[in-house]
Amino acid sequence: MNANMSIINPLIRDKIIVTIQIIRHRSASTPHHQGCVATIGNFDGVHRGHQALLAQLIQRSHEMNLPSLVLTFEPQPAEYFAWGAPIARLTRFREKVHYLAQTGLDKVWVLRFDASLAALAADEFVKKILVDQLNIKHLVIGDDFRFGHRRQGNLALLKSEGERWGFSVENMPTVWMDGDRVSSTRVRQALSEADPALAERLLGRPYCMLGRVVYGNQLGRLLGFPTANIYLHRQETAVKGIYAVRLHGIAKTGLPGVANVGTRPTVGGTRILLEVHLFDFAETIYGRQVEVEFCKKLRDEERFDNLDLLKDQMVIDAAEARAYLNNF
Numbered sequence: 001m002n003a004n005m006s007i008i009n010p011l012i013r014d015k016i017i018v019t020i021q022i023i024r025h026r027s028a029s030t031p032h033h034q035g036c037v038a039t040i041g042n043f044d045g046v047h048r049g050h051q052a053l054l055a056q057l058i059q060r061s062h063e064m065n066l067p068s069l070v071l072t073f074e075p076q077p078a079e080y081f082a083w084g085a086p087i088a089r090l091t092r093f094r095e096k097v098h099y100l101a102q103t104g105l106d107k108v109w110v111l112r113f114d115a116s117l118a119a120l121a122a123d124e125f126v127k128k129i130l131v132d133q134l135n136i137k138h139l140v141i142g143d144d145f146r147f148g149h150r151r152q153g154n155l156a157l158l159k160s161e162g163e164r165w166g167f168s169v170e171n172m173p174t175v176w177m178d179g180d181r182v183s184s185t186r187v188r189q190a191l192s193e194a195d196p197a198l199a200e201r202l203l204g205r206p207y208c209m210l211g212r213v214v215y216g217n218q219l220g221r222l223l224g225f226p227t228a229n230i231y232l233h234r235q236e237t238a239v240k241g242i243y244a245v246r247l248h249g250i251a252k253t254g255l256p257g258v259a260n261v262g263t264r265p266t267v268g269g270t271r272i273l274l275e276v277h278l279f280d281f282a283e284t285i286y287g288r289q290v291e292v293e294f295c296k297k298l299r300d301e302e303r304f305d306n307l308d309l310l311k312d313q314m315v316i317d318a319a320e321a322r323a324y325l326n327n328f
Helices: 026-032 048-064 093-101 122-131 155-165 184-192 196-203 307-326
Strands: 005-008 020-023 036-040 068-074 107-112 136-142 168-172 208-214 228-231 241-248 255-262 273-278 289-299
Touching: 020 093, 036 048, 048 068, 048 136, 048 168, 068 093, 093 107, 093 208, 122 136, 122 155, 136 155, 155 168, 184 196, 196 289, 228 289, 241 273, 241 307, 255 289, 255 307, 289 307
Parallel strands: 020 107, 036 068, 036 136, 068 107, 136 168
Antiparallel strands: 005 020, 208 228, 208 289, 228 273, 241 255, 241 289, 255 273
16 A cells, blocks of 8 residues: 555444545545545534535445545644634544544545645646546535635636536535534534534534543542543644543443543643543553543633642532433
8 A cells, every 4th residue: 555545444433443545645646546526625523514515425426436535634724824823623633534434435635735735726726636636527515615825716616627627516505503504613612602512413423532542640540530631632622621521432332421621720731631530430541542522511621729629629520520421
């Protein structure tokens, strides 16, 4: 297999194993694509709107007997242009692939978003990327899709270029819910307003974070609350604070617990970390890939004057989380 290509088996609940091919560089694509049905976008969160578009993409790929492919970007364009003001990502790359794989998609092609790509005119993007490298035969896009330098590319340009280069273009209408469009921004807003139930409706699943359990500083164990520590690999998170959670990937059913997403200001922490204390659980799970489901926000993270006060609050948080999850 080409060094720029990989097969990912994302963590799937109930041990359902799916695979998806990841292609990471422009140069890797040319010998591997004899035509495809494609779509383009960030797909942050892979929400219900994304899912509707991907279902249409996969249907077309079956009809045309061609592989289905998502062209996405790392970093996301909005992150590239943020200039030091990080955007709260719903999904880091591995999480995005995890959810894309569950749709039945064949391939994800990751294009590095940098100065040269940002400067590429829309018609050049079509010729150099979509035609020369991906050899697309059909393109499915959202009705608000924009691309190319200064976002000058749109549906009309794509249809014109498609007639020129021999591919068809299909646009998908926006998915609406309760009078508003389903979007990654709306999911972020729901989470920032401590409304996991609305986020779940928009996503079509509970909001979760995935990651590998790593060694921490053992402070939680010293306080009587041992935690599974998970690095989040993002500058900003869509959720912050103390939550009642369920952890998937270890047992047949989700394990109940209480989690903190934050920097741990009481002990001078600076890196955003996800720490999960599981109730009535004593197994060693270092190195395991897990999925943390956020069920209810209990409070914001805060700084305490000493560890005794922090421990007292942790007892309260754990009791509240346990009571909620027992009836959840």
